[in-house]
Amino acid sequence: MEIPFAESYKIKMVEPIYRSAREQRQQWIKDARYNLFNLRSEQVYIDLLTDSGTGAMSHNQWAALMTGDESYAGSSSYYNLKNAIQELLGFEHFLPTHQGRAAENVLFSVWVKKGNVVPGNSHFDTTKGHIEFRDASAIDCTIDEAFDTGSQHPFKGNLDLLKLEEVYKNHHREEIPMVIVTLTCNTSGGQPVSMHNLREVHKMSNKYGIPVVFDSARFAENAWFIKEREPGYADKSIRQIVTEMFSYADVMTMSSKKDGIVNIGGFIAMRDKELFKQSSVFNIMYEGFNTYGGMAGRDMNALAVGLHEVTTEHYLETRIRQVEFLGNKLLTWGIPIQNPIGGHAVFIDAKHFLEYVPKEEFVAQTLAIELYLEAGVRGVEVGTLLADRDPHTKENRYPKLEMLRLAIPRRTYTNNHMEVVAVALKNIYDRRDSIRHGYKIVSEAPIMRHFSVELGPVIA
Numbered sequence: 001m002e003i004p005f006a007e008s009y010k011i012k013m014v015e016p017i018y019r020s021a022r023e024q025r026q027q028w029i030k031d032a033r034y035n036l037f038n039l040r041s042e043q044v045y046i047d048l049l050t051d052s053g054t055g056a057m058s059h060n061q062w063a064a065l066m067t068g069d070e071s072y073a074g075s076s077s078y079y080n081l082k083n084a085i086q087e088l089l090g091f092e093h094f095l096p097t098h099q100g101r102a103a104e105n106v107l108f109s110v111w112v113k114k115g116n117v118v119p120g121n122s123h124f125d126t127t128k129g130h131i132e133f134r135d136a137s138a139i140d141c142t143i144d145e146a147f148d149t150g151s152q153h154p155f156k157g158n159l160d161l162l163k164l165e166e167v168y169k170n171h172h173r174e175e176i177p178m179v180i181v182t183l184t185c186n187t188s189g190g191q192p193v194s195m196h197n198l199r200e201v202h203k204m205s206n207k208y209g210i211p212v213v214f215d216s217a218r219f220a221e222n223a224w225f226i227k228e229r230e231p232g233y234a235d236k237s238i239r240q241i242v243t244e245m246f247s248y249a250d251v252m253t254m255s256s257k258k259d260g261i262v263n264i265g266g267f268i269a270m271r272d273k274e275l276f277k278q279s280s281v282f283n284i285m286y287e288g289f290n291t292y293g294g295m296a297g298r299d300m301n302a303l304a305v306g307l308h309e310v311t312t313e314h315y316l317e318t319r320i321r322q323v324e325f326l327g328n329k330l331l332t333w334g335i336p337i338q339n340p341i342g343g344h345a346v347f348i349d350a351k352h353f354l355e356y357v358p359k360e361e362f363v364a365q366t367l368a369i370e371l372y373l374e375a376g377v378r379g380v381e382v383g384t385l386l387a388d389r390d391p392h393t394k395e396n397r398y399p400k401l402e403m404l405r406l407a408i409p410r411r412t413y414t415n416n417h418m419e420v421v422a423v424a425l426k427n428i429y430d431r432r433d434s435i436r437h438g439y440k441i442v443s444e445a446p447i448m449r450h451f452s453v454e455l456g457p458v459i460a
Contacts, residue, residue, distance in 0.1 A: 005321060008314040009411060012059065019045050020376050033454035034369055034439055036378050045376030046417050048406040051344045052217075053099075053257035053264060055410030058309060061261070061302040068298025073289055077297035077304075081267075084304040088239065088311060089216075089246045091269035093276035095283045098294030099266040100217055100255025101126040102287055107213070107253060107268055109282040110275065111177035112136050119167045120180035121159045122146065122187035125386050127180060127215060129448045132391050139167055146188040147400040149338045149349045154229040155194040156338075157185030157222075159201055168208045178251070179205055182215040183222040187382060189403065190218070190323075190342025192225035195233065195244060202248035214249040217258040220310040221343030224320055238311050251275065258344065261306035261410055265295045319343075323408055325415050329422035335429050338403065345407040348425070350383065354435050359384065359398055361438030361458050367404045367428070370435065375424035379406045385450040 020028075020043065032038035036049065047054065069075035078096070085094050097103045108130050112118065116136035123131070123138045131138045141163040145153040159181065168176065181201060184192045205212050223241040227233050233241055246252065250272070256265035268283075270276055280290050287294035295303075309315055320343060327341035336349035350364035357363045364383035371377050383402035390397050406421060428435075443454040 005317075008318040009058075017045055018042055022373060025373050025376055029369060029372055033442065034365075034457070035453055035455060036368055036372060036380065037451055039372075039378060043376075044372075044378045046413065046421060047378050048345075048408060048421065049378045049380050051258060051407040051409050052255060053262070054412065055261050055263075056412050057261060057263070057302060058305070058411075060309070061305045064301035064305045065298040068296060068301045070297045072292065074291050075297045075300075077300040078291040080304040081300040084307045085267070085269055088242060088307055089252065089269060090243060091246070091252065091271060093271070093273060094267050094269040095276070095279055095287075095290055096293035096295045096300060097266040097268065097283065097287050098264060099257060100215075100253060101130070101266075102294060103253040103255070103266045103268045104130045106279050106282045106286060107251065108134060109286075110278045113177070116175055116177055117167060117171055118178060118180060119159075119164055119176070121157055121182055121185045121193065123180060124182060124186050124215065125388075125448060125450070127182070128388075132388075133447060141167065142185065142188055146185070146191060149189070149336060149347075149352070149401070152339055154192075154225070154340065155197060156188055156191035156340075157182070157193040158197040159193070161197075161200055161204060164201065165204060168204070168210065173209055176208075176210050178211045178213045180213045180215055181249075182217075183245070184218045184225070184343045186218070186344075188401065189338030189347040190221075190345045191338070192222045192229070192343065194230050195226050195241070196230070198245060198248040211250040212248065214246065214252040216246075216252045217255040218344055219245065219254075220259045220316060221320065223311070224316040225343065238313055238316060242311055256303050256306070259307075259310045260303045261310055262299060262303045265299050265303050267293075319410060322413075322415065322418065326406065326408070326418040326422060329418065330425060333422075333426045333429065335425055338401075345405045347382065347401075348379075348404040348406070350402045350404050353404075353429065354432055354438075356433065356436040357438045359402070360396070361440065362455070363438060364402045364404045365455070366435065366438035369439070370428050371404070371421075371424060374428055375420055377406075377421050377424055379404050381405075381450060385453060388447060388449055 028043045069077045112134045114135040119139045121142045128138045141159045143158045143160045145151045146156040251270045327346045336352040338347040350367045364381040382405045387397040387399045437458040439455040
């Protein structure tokens with residue numbers, strides 16, 4: 001008999017979670033104005049809102065915390081992180097920030113100006129927000145297959161090279177500060193970008209003089225899919241693949257709360273010394289001195305260890321297999337999800353799950369609320385609420401994909417927890433035809449509204 005697969009870690013500490021009653025959850029979500037971000041953590045049984053900063057650190061990371069150097073300038077922790085970034089990712093210059101959106105804020109403060117266009121593969125919400133806040137435009141150049149949840153294309157995060165070149169040809173060089181490649185592509189369902197695509201995007205961008213920026217929050221998961229799915233890479237190590245991936249980038253931003261396996265932190269890394277100098281001005285102004293930049297020394301130490309751990313095969317196999325476990329359970333019951341299963345989350349195709357809820361009533365948010373009411377599971381809408389309003393017309397933008405994202409924290413839950421999530425969704429799926437109305441906006445912020453929006457039910 002073949003030995004079954006098991007996790008590449010054992011549990012050393014536990015944290016209790018509370019299993020509430022449906023009647024409690026009905027009141028809690030009402031008090032939260034039907035926005036799952038407004039729930040208190042103790043009101044949630046299984047929290048799949050995000051994989052950002054919610055994972056469990058290893059014993060080596062906890063040990064590294066205790067040796068953190070909290071010197072204001074020139075701490076040894078800064079140099080530990082600098083060495084890890086240079087060794088694993090290949091960038092000579094870097095600036096620490098408190099998280100990924102802070103890294104975007106610093107870089108975009110240097111490069112993005114009013115009237116600019118920034119092409120990329122389905123920009124994430126904070127990325128698009130930072131671009132549009134500066135009166136610039138984000139242009140989605142993702143391949144069309146990404147928007148067909150039934151397609152088995154192995155690299156749905158790829159940029160369409162024809163779409164990208166059209167942007168380059170139709171705008172002056174000074175209007176395009178960069179192209180952003182998100183690894184993996186969160187908004188399209190945690191989908192990877194192939195090495196071939198990275199190489200060709202870099203080649204084309206060099207031809208037009210456009211810098212390539214990687215949003216690298218989940219770079220290691222992307223490397224795993226290259227190893228698993230792309231011809232010629234099966235026998236290469238994750239670190240070899242990572243080295244080649246980043247050879248096709250001029251700059252990278254990182255939310256370390258994902259594939260850094262830490263609870264806080266981020267950074268910008270670049271090859272160009274002049275860009276480093278320009279970015280340093282904003283980093284000092286917004287984040288802190290260049291050798292801490294919004295991070296404590298202990299957190300930089302933990303991140304340096306995390307970057308080494310995340311680029312190992314045994315860690316990534318455990319990580320990806322748990323996501324696949326949940327996704328395959330749902331597929332067995334015919335529940336529509338983004339295929340193939342992504343790296344950090346399972347994305348439920350809400351349009352095909354709740355076919356009778358009008359798009360104006362926020363289909364994915366409706367499904368997210370139903371899942372919370374059913375079992376106390378918190379996911380997040382990646383759909384019309386997240387897409388925000390068009391900055392010019394002020395009308396709702398209706399994206400091609402309306403998804404409920406179930407983002408799985410790293411090394412945190414067991415597969416028994418995934419069973420709970422799967423059964424809860426099956427229960428809702430079995431009664432899906434009875435769900436015919438969703439929610440309306442009561443109050444919203446002018447940008448990135450999904451974090452703080454207040455909603456009310458639409459009554460038939």
